[in-house]
Amino acid sequence: MIRVPALTHPYPRLLAWCAALMAVALWHALALWISNHLLDMRLADAAYLRDLLAHLLLGAVLFALAQSLPRFLLAAMALLSVLTFSNAMKLATLGAPLMPDDFAAARNLFLLFEGWTLIGAGLLVAVPTLLVLGSIAWTRRTTWITLALLAGAITALLQFPVPLIAQMDRHFGHSVWNQPANYQARGLPIHLLQETSRALARREPPPTVAQVDTALQQLAELSTAPLLPVNTSLAAPHPKRALHMIVLESFWDPTLLTAAHLSADPLDPAFRQLWAQAGQAHLLAPVFGGYTANTEFEVLCGFPVTADNVFFETGLKRDVPCLPAHLREAGYHSLASHPNAASFWNRVNAYRRIGFETYWSERDFVLDDMNRAFLSDASLYRQVMDKLAHQAHDPRPVFNYILTYFGHLPYPLNEHRPPLITAAAGHDIIAAYANTLYYKSRELMDFVRTVRATDPEALIVLFGDHLPALKPNFGGYTESGVLAPQRGALTDAMFRTLVATPLIVIDGKRGPLAVGDLPAYQLPALLLELLGDTRPSLLQLTASQQTAERVRPLPGVHWAVTAHGERVCRGQANDAPDCAASTRWLQALKTVRTDLFSGQQHTLLDLHRPKQRLRAAGVGL
Structure with a gap:
């Protein structure tokens, strides 16, 4: 290993510093070129210099700790590349840059991968971490001085975030509603520091x-x-009919993407008919393209999510009488089914805290009809109904909550589900999504028919959790004029489109209800009204x-x-x-x-x- 020349010789050390910072500057120029030309993600003109200076400062800190120039180069390039790649992926998929909460939730992403993709994701975290740790000259006195200064800076940030965020907002600007524009005006290092300071500044005692x-x-x-209404009798009503809630992964109407020229309507005609009877109602979700758990929180607990984080991970810390607990008090068996890793988005703890008595996750299902990593909806529905049949001795009505997994990006199909729908050239991802919807909608309607035949009085509600993620920068939507390329350019009507998924509420024998466009957090109160449950509840707020x-x-x-x-x-x-x-x-x-x-x-x-x-x-x- 080539080492930096002895520190007693100032000129070689100065050359090493120049080489280290020059390498960071060259990497920065290459990263910006790739972002501009390949990913169409550009910084504002005024941000280029400040972003370069921020990267040079980060590089200087890493080099001050490093044993040698080669080790520094390996560690710095790996760390900066992973951060930049992760930020680009989030911007391309969800339309938002990296935020502090993403680092806390990163462990959930590993549960989405398998095989080589899981190994690759692990390496993206392990390699830069090990390289940085391995590059540090732990036995050198100046290293510990540098680490002490870093610890002091972090302590100051933890103790005094408010003055720092005030100064940074004044110099770099801040838009509450347009995080992509914030990133473009700052660059990634400044953006992460500024939003970390903001997250720390928001800490406050409970009300x-x-x-x-x-x-x-x-x-x-x-x-x-x-x-x-505290004067209402607190006695629980006698349980009557079952409630089935089906949350459909990335379920939406792709025929709105007219530029794709789909060869056929992917949605089952029976679904179209049922949705028409429901007045083409929509659920207004709190998210686009991901973060399903936030839609779950709203439809189960009746409160809106207002920030760009996962509420199951960051905000749910107490046992709360949400819809599952409220119905359990009325004599229901509240159970949740989701054929994914049980702990994803903290669901084990979250489901327990909001009142689910039973949680069937990946390990509780036979993975017999897989579309790559995703169990088909047909198998999921069949196995849930089989499990319920085996509990027929339980006289309680059920709150049967099903969160599907099939339909997730990248929309794979198995050999039993051949592609039947084509799209125009350049719209391959939309074709893949449309073919997924072809099977997903038909498997859904088979399940709905089974439930209605088995229990005609059941209350059934089904909806998409969010719009599908397609191509970077709202690509797939922009070509058809459905969305604008950037969040800051969305019109008022586009903001509604951004979160509107199909919603059908079937009120037993009375059939589908025309409930209009309903924010997800208002759904629980509607369901209690339809069940005739008038007990006081936080869901009414x-x-x-x-x-x-x-x-x-x-x-x-x-x-x-x-x-x-x-x-x-x-x-x-x-x-x-x-x-x-x-x-x-x-x-x-x-x-x-x-x-x-x-x-x-x-x-x-x-x-x-x-x-x-x-x-x-x-x-x-």
């Missing part, structure tokens, strides 16, 4: 009793129905709002249908006047959500234990 009271009062003032018929929060913005039409509220001076009321409503919801899912749960004292609630407020009884 107090007084703050929760104020939030509940604001919700009551803005709602069209009484909240938390978001059921209605005076100022807007529908409000769909997204990171940094919210889409709303008001008396003046649909609009997107961006928190800017030119927002419509009626955005102020819906913004206040959402802020009150955030306070109550934090109290319920990670705070002291003062809200539940109002809901279930009025005497204890009064004592907590200092009122004698």
Whole structure:
């Protein structure tokens, strides 16, 4: 191994420093060229110099710790390349750059891979980590001085994030609703530091009793129905009919992608007919292209997700009476099925905390009809029904929650599902998705027919979890004018399209209901109403709002249908006047959500234990 010349000779050391920083600069130029010409991801003109300086500073720190120039080059190039590649992949797939929460959730990504892809993903993490650790001159005194300075800087960041984020926002700018533009204006190192500081600055104690009271009062003032009706009898109604909820991976209507010129409509005509009877209703999900767990949280717990993180991972820290727990109290058997690794998106803990009694995951199913890593829906439905049949001795009605896995990117099929639909040249991924939908929709309708024949009075709800991820920068959608290439260019109508998936609610023998375009977090209250369950529930808190018929929060913005039409509220001076009321409503919801899912749960004292609630407020009884 060639080592840096002895530190007693200043000129060779100076040459080594020049070589190290020159290598970083050359790598930076190559990375920008690849991003610009191959991935169509460009920094703003003003960001090139600051991004270069940030990379040089990071390189200087790594070289100050390094044993030799060759070891530094290997470690630095590996680390910078992995970070840049990961950021490009997220931007291309989900339309958003790397964020601090992504590093905490990264372990879940390994559960998506198998075989060589799993090995490759492991190497992407292990190689740069080992190279950086192996490059450090642990026995050198200056190394420990550098590490001490780094520790001091990290400590200062942890203790004083607010002043730092204020200064960085002032110098580099910040858009709450447009993270891709933030990245383009900063470059990756500055963006990660700025958003890490913001995440640390958001740390705050859980809301107090007084703050929760104020939030509940604001919700009551803005709602069209009484909240938390504590005078209603707490006795659970006698359980009557089953509830089947089917969450469909990446289920959407690809015929809207007119530029692909699909050779046939992929969706089963029986599904089309049923959806037409439901008035072409849509579920408005909190995510695009991924993060299924956030849609799950909303449809199970009745509160919106408002940030770009996975709530099951970061926000759900307490046992909460969500829909599964609420129905269990009424005598239901609440069970969840998902043929993926049990711990993905923290589902083992999340499902337990929200009240599921049974969780059937990958290890509970026979993987007999695989489309690469994904169990077919036909096999999943059949095995779930078989399991329920074996529990026929249990007199309780079921809340049967099924989260499908087939339909996930890259939309593979097995030999029993040959491609039947073609697309125009250059739209291969859309053709793959359309063929997946061909089989997915037919397997779904077979299951729906089975359930309706077995239990005609069952309440059945089915919907897509999010739109499919297709090509980079909303590619696949932009060619047909469905979406714009960048988030900042989305129109108000496009924001709605970004999150709208097919929704069908079948009310037993009464058939499909026309529920309109429903935000995912308002679905649980509707289901309780259809089940005739009038007990007080936190699920009622978001059921209605005076100022807007529908409000769909997204990171940094919210889409709303008001008396003046649909609009997107961006928190800017030119927002419509009626955005102020819906913004206040959402802020009150955030306070109550934090109290319920990670705070002291003062809200539940109002809901279930009025005497204890009064004592907590200092009122004698």
